[in-house]
Amino acid sequence: MSEVVAAIPARRRLAGWSLAALPVLALLLLVLVSLGTGRYPVPLADVFSLLLAKAFGLASSVDPTAQTVVLQVRLPRVLGALVVGAGLAAAGATYQGLFRNPLVSPDILGVSAGASLGAVLGIVLTLPAAWIQGLAFAGGLGAVAVVYGVGIAVRRRGASDPVLTLVLAGVAVGALLGAGIALLKVLADPYNQLPAITFWLLGSLASVNRGDLGAILPAMGIGLIPLVLLRWRVNLMSLGDEEARALGVETRVIRPMLVAAATLVTAAAVSVTGVIGWVGLIVPHVARLLVGPDFRRLLPASLLLGAGYLTAVDLLARTVATIEVPLGILTALVGAPFFLWLLATAKRGWA
Amino acid sequence: MLELENLTFGYGPKTVGSGISLTLPPGETLCLLGPNGGGKTTLFKTMLGLLPPLAGRVLLDGTDLAGLPRRDIAQTIAYVPQAHAAFFPFRVREVVVMGRASRLSAFSSPGPADHAAAERALTMLGIGHLSERVYTEISGGERQLALIARALAGEPRLLVMDEPTASLDFGNQARVLGQVRRLSAHGIAVVLSTHDPGHAFLCADRVALLHGGRLAGLGAPAETVTPETLQLLYGVEVAVVPLPGEGRAVCAPVLA
Secondary structure (H helix, E strand, O other), X not given: OHHHHHHHHHHHHHHHHHHHHHHHHHHHHHHHHHHHOOOOOOOHHHHHHHHHHHHHOOOOOOOHHHHXXXXXHHHHHHHHHHXXXXXXXXXXXXXXXXXXXXXXXXXXXXXXXXXXXXXXXXXXXXOOHHHHHHHHHHHHHXXXXXXXXXXXXXXXXXXXXXHHXXXXXXXXXXXXXXXXXXXXXXXXXXXXXXXXXXHHHHOOOOOOOHHHHHHXXXXXXXXXXXXXXXXXXXXXXXXXXXXXXXXXXXXHHHHHHHHHHHHHHHHHHHHHHOOOOOHHHHHHHHHHHHHOOOHHHHHHHHHHHHHHHHHHHHHHHHHOOOOOOOHHHHHHHHHHHHHHHHHHHOOOOXX | OEEEEEEEEEEOXXXXXXXEEEEEOOOOEEEEEOOOOOOHHHHHHHHOOOOOOOEXXXXXXXXXXXXXXXXXXXXXXXXEOOOOOOOOOOEHHHHHHHHHHHHOOOOOOOOHHHHHHHXXXXXXXOOHXXXXXXXXXXXXXXXXXXXXXXXXXXXXXXXXXXXXXXXXXHHHHHHHHHHHHHHHHOOOEEEEEOOOOHHHHHHOOEEEEEEOOEEEEEEOHHHHOOHHHHHXXXXXXXXXXXXXXXXXXXXXXXXX
């Protein structure tokens, strides 16, 4: 009898694991399809054997052109989509918890606006690509640092709700950065620089190479560590500053830590792709519908869904038309109607 | 266990009250009465160390609250805010286990012992059946009980409850006050505020009257809750009528 009782949780755990394995398998399949699809189609079996051969350092019998297309051209781009999508979604989930608002995206504290100003400045000054990325990264971090500093200064003068002050400071600083971007656009050369700026602001994975991936992966990894370690505390932060403190959480230490981590991830992501909206807003939302609001499940779910969403959208971006469609257009075009449908049908209100 | 020493409290530069001195022994239930905007919530937040005192000190077992980490404070004093709508649809079980935060290190998640403590708290309040329900979908009274369970899950020695009966229906008010009385039977001290002076007779050992930012009275309910003090506090005429056979009184406003 006791054996039967003990067997039930074990079986349930097994079911839980297989439930978790399913999305991972789906994501792997999506990656394979993504690597095989394009102007030069490669059969899935060939993609699979290529990857296996590459992973184990073996020679492959697959056509060399296909090898180049899959490994040199498409693989960095697909990996970029996975990493950037996962990062933006994880940062979005964190920000939504911190700001107790499911309508918050990673841009709320000005990270995208700051990164945009940095990149636009780099483009106007005709700096090399690596410099533009560096400026974007620094701009994103700098903007959030300014917002945080303003928030603390305002709070010293008597404002009580630290979360609200931060959001308002973010809105104000974002407006200033927007003005800067607009000014640079006016000053930019309309034939070369202005199109480059426009494309950067709409986001694209087309130019992502291995070097870019190597440059952003460390920052993303470092940013993800606090999110993983503090995963349960994020739940408590979503109760608001006062309640979290009353429950024994040092919010004055944990909030800046989480903001810095999520900002690092976002700034690294957008520095190589340009602004990609909607992923950080919608994906955590959908993840919450699937696994509930507990950040311990929400974080892995957001990472997986974000990676999958951006990979799928990027696949669309390079296949739906003869020209490459900027990502920012597609993430909104696919995301916004879905979001509206979600609002109309969600049973739990702001679930 | 908790001592307020000539406390001045308020937000930032704005002083709300001053000259508050009182000592709360273990297991006592203290009811705080005062008009709207009289500073009850601000005083509570200062007692919890969420707001720094403008002058004076709050001592917890003889140690100044200002020098204690949040975790140490929360292990002894738990806060029960007014029942609110949460922003995310956590399950009641998940909400209650959050009360264990003060018993866990920053990087750890609740384990079996913490879930057991949450389970015990739910059972003690008689809401074990709500465990799997979604917090945002239960009624206001159930939410208030869940928040008390959350506070108890942390195994505190003092509960600070900000108007636990506000916006509850008649039955739920009685249920919550009944729980307050049971807490002191378990040796847990309670400080609560209420808008119904009659509640003081139901559950309090002592009553503190907060008027104009000062303590206008402190003592047993029968001595402090009188037509005169209530007239002073609320500015309306109140009848305090003994309830036959109950050894307590009820309060009702007298309309001119």
